[in-house]
Amino acid sequence: MSVERREARQPWILLSPALAAIALLLFVPLVFILIYSFWLRTATGADQIGFFLDNWQEALSDRFYRDILLGTLKIALITTIACALMGYPAAYFIARSRGNKAILLLLLMLPFWVSYIIRTMSWINILGVSGAVNSILLSLGIINEPIQMLYNETTVILGLVHFLLPFMILNVFVSLDGIDETLEDASNSLGATKWQSFLEVTLPLSLPGLAAGGLLCFVLGAGTYITPLILGGPTDAMFANLVYEAIITQLNWPLGSALSLMLLVVLGTLVLIYNRYLGMAQLMKGLG
Amino acid sequence: MDDTKRYERLRERYMNGDLDRRKFLGILGAAGLAYGVQMPFARHALAAVEEVRFDGWGGVVSEAFRKYAFDPYTKKTGVKVVDGTFGGGDEYLSRVKASQPGEYNIAHLSGVFDYARYVNLDLGSTLDESKIPNLEYVIPKLTEVFRKVTDGKLSCVPYDYGTTGLAYNRKYISDDEMKEKGAKILIDEKYKGKIGGWSDWRTRIWYASLQTGQDPNNATDMDAVWAAIRTNRDLLLKYWTSGAELMSLLAEEEIYVTEGWSGRIYALQEQGHDIGYMDPPNGFGWQECLFVIKGSPMAEVEELLNFMLAPETSIAVAEGQNYPPALDPQKVDLGTKIPKLPAFDPTGSLAGLTFADPAYWNGHEQEWSKEFGRIQKGY
Numbered sequence: 001m002s003v004e005r006r007e008a009r010q011p012w013i014l015l016s017p018a019l020a021a022i023a024l025l026l027f028v029p030l031v032f033i034l035i036y037s038f039w040l041r042t043a044t045g046a047d048q049i050g051f052f053l054d055n056w057q058e059a060l061s062d063r064f065y066r067d068i069l070l071g072t073l074k075i076a077l078i079t080t081i082a083c084a085l086m087g088y089p090a091a092y093f094i095a096r097s098r099g100n101k102a103i104l105l106l107l108l109m110l111p112f113w114v115s116y117i118i119r120t121m122s123w124i125n126i127l128g129v130s131g132a133v134n135s136i137l138l139s140l141g142i143i144n145e146p147i148q149m150l151y152n153e154t155t156v157i158l159g160l161v162h163f164l165l166p167f168m169i170l171n172v173f174v175s176l177d178g179i180d181e182t183l184e185d186a187s188n189s190l191g192a193t194k195w196q197s198f199l200e201v202t203l204p205l206s207l208p209g210l211a212a213g214g215l216l217c218f219v220l221g222a223g224t225y226i227t228p229l230i231l232g233g234p235t236d237a238m239f240a241n242l243v244y245e246a247i248i249t250q251l252n253w254p255l256g257s258a259l260s261l262m263l264l265v266v267l268g269t270l271v272l273i274y275n276r277y278l279g280m281a282q283l284m285k286g287l288g
Numbered sequence: 289m290d291d292t293k294r295y296e297r298l299r300e301r302y303m304n305g306d307l308d309r310r311k312f313l314g315i316l317g318a319a320g321l322a323y324g325v326q327m328p329f330a331r332h333a334l335a336a337v338e339e340v341r342f343d344g345w346g347g348v349v350s351e352a353f354r355k356y357a358f359d360p361y362t363k364k365t366g367v368k369v370v371d372g373t374f375g376g377g378d379e380y381l382s383r384v385k386a387s388q389p390g391e392y393n394i395a396h397l398s399g400v401f402d403y404a405r406y407v408n409l410d411l412g413s414t415l416d417e418s419k420i421p422n423l424e425y426v427i428p429k430l431t432e433v434f435r436k437v438t439d440g441k442l443s444c445v446p447y448d449y450g451t452t453g454l455a456y457n458r459k460y461i462s463d464d465e466m467k468e469k470g471a472k473i474l475i476d477e478k479y480k481g482k483i484g485g486w487s488d489w490r491t492r493i494w495y496a497s498l499q500t501g502q503d504p505n506n507a508t509d510m511d512a513v514w515a516a517i518r519t520n521r522d523l524l525l526k527y528w529t530s531g532a533e534l535m536s537l538l539a540e541e542e543i544y545v546t547e548g549w550s551g552r553i554y555a556l557q558e559q560g561h562d563i564g565y566m567d568p569p570n571g572f573g574w575q576e577c578l579f580v581i582k583g584s585p586m587a588e589v590e591e592l593l594n595f596m597l598a599p600e601t602s603i604a605v606a607e608g609q610n611y612p613p614a615l616d617p618q619k620v621d622l623g624t625k626i627p628k629l630p631a632f633d634p635t636g637s638l639a640g641l642t643f644a645d646p647a648y649w650n651g652h653e654q655e656w657s658k659e660f661g662r663i664q665k666g667y
Contacts, residue, residue, distance in 0.1 A: 043654050044408045045381070064662055130540050148481055150542070151526045234524045235666035242661075249378045249489075250657045251385070 030264075037257035045251045055258035065242065065259065069266065072239040075153065076221035079160040080168075083217045084210060086161065087168035091209075092202075094169070095176035105173075108166055120159050120230045124150065151233040159227040164220055168213035175209020176202070211278045219267055239263050337585040339368040340592055343380060344396035346373030347532045348555050352608025353396075361595045367588050375530045376488060377402040378657075384411060389583025394592070396447070397579045401490070401646040403444060404437045405653075406579060412443035413580045419590040420445060422597035427616045427636045430575050437646065444577035445593050446614035448606060451631040451641065452491055452574065453567040455538060455548035455556075463564055470568040471498035473545055475519045484537050484546030485520060487527035489660035490649055492517050494572045495547055504570055505645040517663050527664060538563055547572070550630035551610035558610075565630050573631070573641030575614070 037055055040048040059065055094104045111119060126132050127149040134146040149155065179202060187197040225240035232238075243263065246256035342358065344350050350373055358369035374380035377397055384392050384406075397403060406412055417423055423431070423445060430446035454473065456466055460482070461473070469476060474483055474495060485492065496516035497504040507513050525543050528534045531552045537543045538553075539561050553565045567573075578596065580589050595601060599620045606613040607625045612632040615622065619636075626632060633640060 041654070043651075045385075045405060045653075046409060064665075064667055068665065124536070124540075128540050129542050148525070229529065232526075234521050234527055234664060237665045241665075245661050248382045249376075250654070250661065251378065251382055252654075252658075253382075253385075 033257045033261060036254050037261055039254040041250075041252040041254055047254060052254075055255045058255065059258045059262050065239075065262070068237060068242055069239050069263070072222050073266075075157060075160070075238060076218050079157050079164060079221040080214050080217040082157065082161045083164050083168040084214055087165055087213065088172055088206075088210065090165075091169045091172035091176055094173050096181075108169055111166055116163060117226060117230070119162060120227055123155060123159055123162070123231055127155065150231065151236075153232070153236050155231040156228045156236050156238075159231045160221050160224065163224070163227065164217040167216045167220065168210075171213030171216065172206060172209040175206040175212075179205045208278075211274070215271065215274055219271070222267055223263065337367065337588045339370050340585065340588050341370045341372065341391070341393045342396070342592075343372040343374055343392060343394070345531060346375075347530075347535075347552075349396070349531070349551070349609040349611075352605050356604035356608050357596050357601050360601065361592055364595070365588075365591065367592070369592065377405075381405065381409070384581060385409065390585075391583075392581050393584040393589055395579045395581060396576055397444065398576045399490075399574045399644055399646075400433050400437065401644050401649045401653075403434055403577060403579060404646040404650055406581070407438055407443060408650075411582050412438060413582050413584060413586065414438075415442045415445070415580060415593070416586070416590060417442065419587070420594045420597065422594050422599075425597065425599060425602075425616060425620050426614045427638065429636075429638055430614050433575075433643070434577065444579040445597060446575055446577050447596070447602070448609070448611040448613050449573065449575040449631065449638065449641070450550040450611040451567050452486070452494075452547050452549055452572040453553075453565055453630065454545065454571075455534075455553045456545040456564045456566075457538065457541060457543075458562040458564050459541075460544040461564070463566075466564060466566055470566075471495050474547065475499055475516060475523065477523065479544055480523045481525050482542075482544040483520070483523050483525060484534070484543035485524050485527050486534070486547060487529050487664065489657045490644065491547060491572060492520070492660055493656060494644070496520070498568060498570060504572070504642065505648050514659065514663060517660065521663060521666075554610040554630055567631070570642045573638070573643050575638075575643065576611070 036047075038051045038053070040050065040052045040054060042048050094101060094108070097104060124131065128134070129146040129148065129150075133149065134143070137143045138146065183201050183205075184194075184197045187201045188194065192200065222238075223240055225238060225244050228236050228238045228241055239259070240263070243256050243260045246252045246259055250256075342353070344353055350371055354371060358371060362368050374383070374395075377399070380395060381402075384395070395406075397406065426446050430449065431442065434442055434444055434446065454466060454471065456473070461479075466473060473479065474485065476483075485495075493507070493513055494504045496513040497507045499516045499520075500507075500509065500512040502509060502513070526537065528537055528546070531549060534546065534548050535552055535556055538546065538548070538556060539559070548565070550565065550567075553563055556563045557565075578593055580586070580593070596605070597615075599615060602613040602615050603620075603623055603626065606629070607623070610629055612626055612629050613622070616636040617627075617634050627634060631641065
């Protein structure tokens with residue numbers, strides 16, 4: 001075998017475990033889901049094997065699914081913007097801190113040591129009628145009776161921001177940490193104020209990190225179902241809740257498969273649009 | 289025929305010239321390969337059953353099962369009981385449907401409609417009742433309804449019963465007001481934002497039937513039922529999804545009134561919360577069973593069921609989970625606590641409870657669960 005051929009093969013050999021894992025854990029299940037989406041659920045709950053377009057027809061033509069999907073995208077977008085606004089200053093602070101960067105990063109990682117569900121449920125103890133905030137306000141005499149703060153769209157967004165903020169901070173941090181600080185010094189020495197240096201130098205250079213964080217937050221936010229289940233009110237369901245209900249409550253796996261693929265296609269399309277305007281290479285740079 | 293005999297015959301055919309050398313060695317090789325492949329699995333399959341899986345409702349219910357039934361059973365027999373939990377029968381059915389036979393063994397199912405659904409999906413088994421002599425203590429009415437579904441045979445043993453009645457915080461709602469309003473309190477504007485509701489389509493339709501003055505097992509005006517569900521939804525703080533969440537919402541005073549499971553409400557009362565409980569006329573009665581899933585190790589499972597139905601075990605579990613046992617009070621002395629539990633019927637006839645008609649509910653399941661799913665989300 002020639003050296004060129006061996007060298008051409010080597011990356012594939014090295015990649016083969018990862019490719020095998022992706023094929024088995026992602027591609028094969030996706031094919032199963034696709035096949036399932038063309039089956040039908042019978043009245044007894046059993047599946048009728050065949051090629052039926054009923055589920056797709058229902059998923060694509062029913063306004064109910066479209067409205068919930070748009071609502072989900074709206075919540076995911078608000079969450080992403082909130083994460084960006086809150087995450088950027090935090091990431092900047094960590095990247096520019098001297099000496100204690102490792103401790104700050106460790107603190108950032110700490111929430112991951114606690115279950116996502118437990119973290120989400122902790123808001124019940126904070127915002128509940130007999131939770132910390134109401135108790136403090138009552139004891140200070142600011143309010144006479146507890147305020148109902150839980151179980152609405154705002155608390156769903158709050159829970160999602162709580163869950164996704166570390167992802168945004170980490171992405172932005174990686175981007176900021178890679179920027180040569182002397183560039184800002186050079187900008188200052190040329191007469192720019194600190195704020196101008198930030199706007200003209202640091203922010204543009206850190207955009208790939210912000211974009212990568214934004215994409216991650218948006219996709220994860222749009223696909224969640226636990227947060228609205230725990231912190232949402234009666235009408236705060238997101239699209240993943242519909243998938244959960246179709247599969248778990250209604251035992252309608254074929255419809256659930258069609259709905260999950262619909263969400264996948266919508267999110268995939270958004271990622272492609274993102275790629276078209278920002279470029280995956282830039283995102284990869286942002287992801288470090 | 290054993291393997292030695294097979295080999296001797298094969299060798300004889302080879303020696304007689306009926307088989308050529310290549311074929312003889314090929315068959316020997318294939319036999320060796322088959323033996324090598326099947327042995328690890330066969331060893332596993334032939335080994336004595338060391339554990340049985342049980343799935344139930346979690347929380348105080350699972351604690352009672354663990355403490356009073358599973359641990360003593362393991363101590364007695366050496367067979368470990370692995371207990372898992374689920375939030376509802378629908379969710380669990382989905383898990384079982386996706387599993388391999390034998391992965392799940394016994395489920396603490398609620399209602400005859402669930403029993404029928406599992407059986408219709410060919411997930412049932414047939415119990416050898418001679419191995420479960422303690423079945424004789426069970427209220428006959430509870431066993432009969434299951435027999436009707438499975439042609440006189442049983443795929444479960446009845447274990448307890450209870451109601452989904454109205455639970456209310458006495459600090460804000462008086463007993464008199466509850467008696468006056470009954471199920472309609474769940475659509476009372478006065479308590480907007482302080483009402484809870486189980487996200488179970490059957491319970492929602494049952495209570496909407498009561499609110500619209502209809503027979504919960506034969507509602508004729510479904511438009512009125514859906515309208516009542518929408519009214520209830522607009523007044524709700526939250527649809528709860530588990531017993532633990534129900535208890536938390538009531539205990540934390542996030543809600544003042546909801547329908548609730550009798551045993552869980554009794555547990556709250558035991559904890560000192562001033563929560564009232566009442567079953568409105570035609571309130572939702574249900575019976576729970578220990579359903580044996582197809583592919584389970586029957587000998588061990590039947591032994592466990594018999595152990596669990598023994599009066600001393602059954603009473604201890606009932607006192608722990610706060611639901612009356614399926615034991616007939618006419619045959620077994622149930623002690624002092626059980627007669628005080630909500631929904632308890634001292635006659636054993638259960639004439640005062642209205643159970644869900646499995647044919648009616650399962651016949652509409654597909655359509656109604658979907659419709660409720662939409663209404664629940666604001667449609």
